[in-house]
Amino acid sequence: MIILDNSKSVSSKVGVKRFNWVIHAYCLMTNHYHLLLETPDANLSAGMRQLNGVYTQLFNRAHKRVGHLFQGRYKTILVQKDSYLLEVSRYIVLNPVRAAMVDSCEEWPWSSYVFTCHYQEPPPWLAVDQLLSLFGNEWSLAIRKYQDFVLRGVGKSLWPEVKQLIYLGSDSFVSEMQS
Template sequence: MTPQLSPPVMVRVQNPIVHNERSEPQPDIALVKRPEAGVTEAGVTLPQRPGSGLPQRPGSGLTLQHKTNRCYAWRMARPLRLEFSGAVYHVTSRGDRREAIFLNDADRIDWLDVLGVVCARFNWVVHAFCQMTNHYHLLLETPDGNLSLGMRHLNGLYTQRFNRRHGLVGHLFQGRYQAILVQKEVYLLELTRYVVLNPLRARMVDSLDDWPWSSFPFVVGREAPPPWLDVDWLLRQFAPERDGARRAYVEFLLAGRGLPSPVLEARQQWVLGDRAFVERHCQKGIPEQLREVSKAHRRAVALPLDEYAMRYPERDLAMARAYQSGAYTMAEIGRHYAVHYMTVSRAVRKYELQQRVTG
């Protein structure tokens, strides 16, 4: 006889703490296990997934549903996400349910196009990248300390284009990307190797020459690098002369094929560096100027929305410039101008196309 799952049960979790992109790390709210047959466990209401007999998770990430002074919570350990001017990260973002995020070459080209838009808008510098099948790797530097905002645009805009191209709806990526804070002078070089070696490690190709969807072709000079990819820093680590640096870079890559992933050395799932670097960023009392980037570190101070309207009489231009400041969402701009957010989206895209044409 097939065992029956016990009815879902509910537990009160006192003093809920909601994490967001800038919240300090907190202890897990509740330890929740998937209920097994005949087991009744204090925890969270687990609705059944139709036809599977397994509990279905009601959303990605940490979900809190408040009811007076109580809440129901999913337990998920969420590493701290620290943002500050000049921070370097190794970012990995995976497809929802581990499904493919690139179905053809057009998708891969479009992702690169979106990445270029995001880098220009948020002043990102990319040191290495690699597209796989159901995820991508991105090694980037944020002079303005705006990782979360930029990632929201990168994954959000690409999802819109992907769904439109393939006639799909809904989420493309898992609820939360992984971002490891990296000590540049200690681990950046090693991570540039790790990122582009992924297709070889996964046995997707026999040679890096067979995988055009990474930063490798740009670094070795087979293709002209886009403005957002910094190949000069990487090549300078090997030799002052470009051709010699490229040869040394290729040797460096191949020598690391059998080495363990440097990501395994990350502390607490989110910081990678020497002991002093780790202790500085893992201390309990993180200074406020690190948790929230000061306006002095930002590329430009955002203006009030009324100010954009005064400076740019053409409404679409005003909305596009406000969005490019990085301080407002399309929905916020739409509410201010009494238009749908898709109207804002069209204005932004039109403006970006004009910028590319005029150079």
């Protein structure tokens, strides 16, 4: 497993705040991770270099090992926030369920799901409020709606549709990004 124990310590070292990223969802898997983030400062490449390099160094030091930690270069899909933020976040937190590693999202402690549902106190770098606000202003109801939304996605996966894409959004969004 490629998990470090202290998420607050790790987040400060890998530069979440430094790069001004807004992280909506994440999931650490056995040899890769999924991250749904906004980069207001257009610094994805520098941030990913920092994230992958520093995280690998911290993990290797903690586990007395050397070498690569993640498989291959990161894949980027530019997502139209208004249309696809929820769908992509659902895809991310359902990864361990679809991989048959757990039966339900709340059983996987290495994803944003446990924080978004307030099973655990969310770290300050995770934009839980932004995601939940899409389900309403009353938090307990918004959490239940989020849980229901995620559960409805168990049988379907966004990945086959998007794995070859660079942009995920409406035709006008894709045209605008390509111009």
